[in-house]
Amino acid sequence: MALERTFSILKPDATRRNLTGLINAKIEAAGLRIVAQKRVHMTRAQAETFYAVHKERPFFGELVEQMSAAPVVVQVLEGENAILRYREVMGATNPEKADAGTIRKEYALNMGENSVHGSDAPETAAQEIAQWFAGNEIVG
Numbered sequence: 797m798a799l800e801r802t803f804s805i806l807k808p809d810a811t812r813r814n815l816t817g818l819i820n821a822k823i824e825a826a827g828l829r830i831v832a833q834k835r836v837h838m839t840r841a842q843a844e845t846f847y848a849v850h851k852e853r854p855f856f857g858e859l860v861e862q863m864s865a866a867p868v869v870v871q872v873l874e875g876e877n878a879i880l881r882y883r884e885v886m887g888a889t890n891p892e893k894a895d896a897g898t899i900r901k902e903y904a905l906n907m908g909e910n911s912v913h914g915s916d917a918p919e920t921a922a923q924e925i926a927q928w929f930a931g932n933e934i935v936g
C-alpha cells in the first residue's frame with residue numbers, strides 16, 4: 797500500500813501536562829513519521845470550524861471551549877495506512893474503553909479531554925491538513 801497522510805492534534809490536556817514528547821514517541825514507535833508539526837493556540841472560531849461536523853451535538857460547546865483554552869500541537873503523520881494506523885494507536889474516544897498501550901488509555905483524562913485527535917477518513921484528512929498547513933510546511 798502507498799504512503800498515506802493523516803492529520804493529528806495533541807490536545808490542550810496533553811500540552812498542559814507536558815506530554816507531547818511522550819505521545820510523539822508512541823506515534824514514532826508505531827511506524828508513523830511526523831512530517832509536519834507546529835504549536836498553535838486555536839481561536840474559538842477555528843475550533844468551531846474544525847469540529848463543525850459535531851455542531852448539533854450536546855458536547856459541542858464544551859469541546860470548542862476545551863480546544864481553544866490552551867495551545868495544541870497540530871501535525872501531519874505519514875506512513876502505510878496512516879489514517880487507520882493512527883486511530884489504532886490513539887485508542888477509543890472514551891479512554892475507559894481504550895485498549896492497553898494506546899495513547900488515550902495511558903494519557904487521556906476523560907471522554908472530552910482525550911489527549912489526541914486523528915482524522916477518520918481520507919477526505920477529512922486532506923481537508924484538515926489543508927486547514928492547518930501550507931504545502932511547503934510538509935516535508936515527507
Ligand code: RTP
Binds near residue numbers: 889909910913
Ligand atoms: P477526534 O475527532 O477528536 O479524533 O475524536 P474521535 O473521532 O475519537 O471522536 P468524535 O466522535 O469525532 O468526537 C470528537 C471529540 O469530541 C469530544 N467528545 N466528547 N462528552 C462527550 O460525550 C464527547 N463525545 C466526544 C472528544 O474530545 C472527541 O475526541
Ligand code: MG
Binds near residue numbers: 914
Ligand atoms: Mg472524530
